[in-house]
Amino acid sequence: MKKIIIIAALFIVTLIGAYSLSEYIARQLYPQNTGARMQLGSPFNLTAHTGEAITEQAFQGTPSAVFFGFTHCPEVCPTTLNDLTNLRDEVTAGKKTFNIFFITVDPARDTVAALRDYIPYFGDGITGITGEEEAVYALARAWGIFWEKNNITESGYNIDHTATVFLLDDKGYFKGTIDYHESRDIALKKLERLTAIR
Amino acid sequence: MDRKAGFLFLSALYITFFGLPAASLAAENICHQQGLEIRQAEIRATPPNAPVTGGYLHIHNHGTSMQRLTAASADFSGHTEIHQMILEAGVMKMSPLKDGIEIAAGGHIQLKPGGLHIMFMQLKQPLAPSDMHQATLTFDKCGDVPVLFKVTKTPGQSDSAGHSTGHTHQH
Ligand SMILES: [Cu+2]
Numbered sequence: 001m002k003k004i005i006i007i008a009a010l011f012i013v014t015l016i017g018a019y020s021l022s023e024y025i026a027r028q029l030y031p032q033n034t035g036a037r038m039q040l041g042s043p044f045n046l047t048a049h050t051g052e053a054i055t056e057q058a059f060q061g062t063p064s065a066v067f068f069g070f071t072h073c074p075e076v077c078p079t080t081l082n083d084l085t086n087l088r089d090e091v092t093a094g095k096k097t098f099n100i101f102f103i104t105v106d107p108a109r110d111t112v113a114a115l116r117d118y119i120p121y122f123g124d125g126i127t128g129i130t131g132e133e134e135a136v137y138a139l140a141r142a143w144g145i146f147w148e149k150n151n152i153t154e155s156g157y158n159i160d161h162t163a164t165v166f167l168l169d170d171k172g173y174f175k176g177t178i179d180y181h182e183s184r185d186i187a188l189k190k191l192e193r194l195t196a197i198r
Numbered sequence: 199m200d201r202k203a204g205f206l207f208l209s210a211l212y213i214t215f216f217g218l219p220a221a222s223l224a225a226e227n228i229c230h231q232q233g234l235e236i237r238q239a240e241i242r243a244t245p246p247n248a249p250v251t252g253g254y255l256h257i258h259n260h261g262t263s264m265q266r267l268t269a270a271s272a273d274f275s276g277h278t279e280i281h282q283m284i285l286e287a288g289v290m291k292m293s294p295l296k297d298g299i300e301i302a303a304g305g306h307i308q309l310k311p312g313g314l315h316i317m318f319m320q321l322k323q324p325l326a327p328s329d330m331h332q333a334t335l336t337f338d339k340c341g342d343v344p345v346l347f348k349v350t351k352t353p354g355q356s357d358s359a360g361h362s363t364g365h366t367h368q369h
Contacts (some may be wrong), residue, residue: 074250075283076290079311082352117246146289155277155320156249163290167268179286181312 004007038174041068041164042142046135050126058127063098063194066166068145070106071118072156073141076163076180078122084165085123087184087191096195098167100126105147105161107136161168165196229340233261234301236335239345241318242311243327251283251325253316253333253347254309254354259301261307265337268298272333276320283313292317298338310354325349 041056048054059066066083069077084100085128091097102119104110107130110118115128130136141145147161163180167190175194201232239255259265270278290312299314301307309315316333325331329349334342 035250071247073248074292074317075242075252075311075315078245078248079352114247118248121245121300123222146287151292151294153277153319158292160289161287162292163285164288180290181289 017148037171038104039172040143040168040174044131044135046129046131046139047112049112049114049119049130051116054127054129058099058101058173059168061170063170063175064101064168064172065098065178065191065194066101066103066143066168067164068103068105068140068143068147068161070104070159070161071110071114072158072191076156076161080163080165080180082120083124083184083187085126087188088123088125090188091191092103095126096192098191100127101129102159103129103139103143104136105145106159107131107133109156116169167191169194229337232263232265232340233259233341234265234337234343236258236343236345237335239347241325241331241347241349242353243349243351244321244325248326249321250317251317251321252278252311252353254311255316255345255347256306256308257301258306259303262303263339264303265301265339266298267335268299268338269336270316270333272318272331272334273330274322274325275318275333276322278319278333279317281315281317283315285312292358308354323334327351 014167030054044054045055046054048058058064067077067080067084069080071077081100081102088098088100102115104115110128110130112130115130119126119128129139143166145157149157149159151158165178167175167177176190178190235258237256237258238254241253242251244251253270257265257267267280270280272278280298281292282295283290283292284292294317295314299307299309307314316335318333327349331347331349332344333347335345336342
């Protein structure tokens with residue numbers, strides 16, 4: 001009898017363990033799903049390129065396009081920031097607009113000072129985000145961002161990273177993505193739809 | 199072999215009398231004879247604090263033998279490599295191409311954003327839009343080819359009717 005109870009108990013514990021593990025994995029893989037509204041990422045306390053403190057509240061009030069990158073990025077980051085500002089000019093012509101956020105995956109080199117020079121080069125309404133290494137990495141992880149150093153030489157390194165642009169509505173809810181290879185027309189439609197949401 | 203010696207002698211003469219531009223011309227002519235044509239060479243303008251950037255161009259091989267782009271170099275770059283980029287599950291992965299890039303006889307290849315590129319590293323100066331900069335591309339058969347690159351904020355798009363600003367890549 002005792003044996004059966006122990007086995008049953010073990011079975012239940014294993015079951016609970018398996019369930020929580022699958023829940024945990026699901027939460028890691030997929031953003032929190034609150035009804036039809038998904039919130040990506042996690043709350044954060046970081047620093048904007050202006051030196052001011054910034055939190056997830058920055059995603060409230062105006063739709064956002066959020067991109068992860070780094071200033072030593074040869075191509076994906078400048079291309080994406082250029083494209084987004086160009087697309088925004090077109091969207092803004094229809095009186096609606098969105099904010100652009102550039103969150104570093106290279107906090108060691110992307111200090112506030114580095115971002116302060118880099119960000120305005122691409123135009124107004126772009127906010128660079130950096131901070132303590134661990135806090136920045138935690139945010140990237142919460143967004144499900146992949147990043148990995150490669151091409152490490154004595155002069156530096158490159159970082160392969162997720163090149164997706166995340167679109168949030170004016171309440172900070174996830175509304176879609178723009179892939180790196182998506183055509184300009186599709187990206188424009190997505191941004192027009194994003195800024196039309198009320 | 200004689201031809202090569204002759205070319206070297208002529209090059210030396212050119213350099214002596216006309217300086218570097220003439221030498222560039224001579225080298226280009228050798229490659230032209232082999233059917234190599236380079237077009238729309240562009241470099242991405244560098245944002246502040248960016249010590250790396252990409253170079254893009256079209257290489258046409260009108261010749262009858264395969265050419266291989268094996269190396270690149272430039273005065274404004276401390277280290278230059280030939281790279282490829284591949285988008286894998288939303289992640290852009292970049293890696294050097296140790297064997298360079300093959301351009302088949304009669305073939306054409308485009309180095310363009312999101313794919314093959316010349317990677318200029320350890321930049322010694324910022325590269326501003328509209329500036330022209332010379333770099334040297336090395337091919338296995340025709341040797342060093344000086345190429346004049348135009349710096350632009352949105353490289354790789356001048357072949358698409360000239361008004362696109364997005365990174366559309368299907369032409
Ligand atoms: Cu590269």
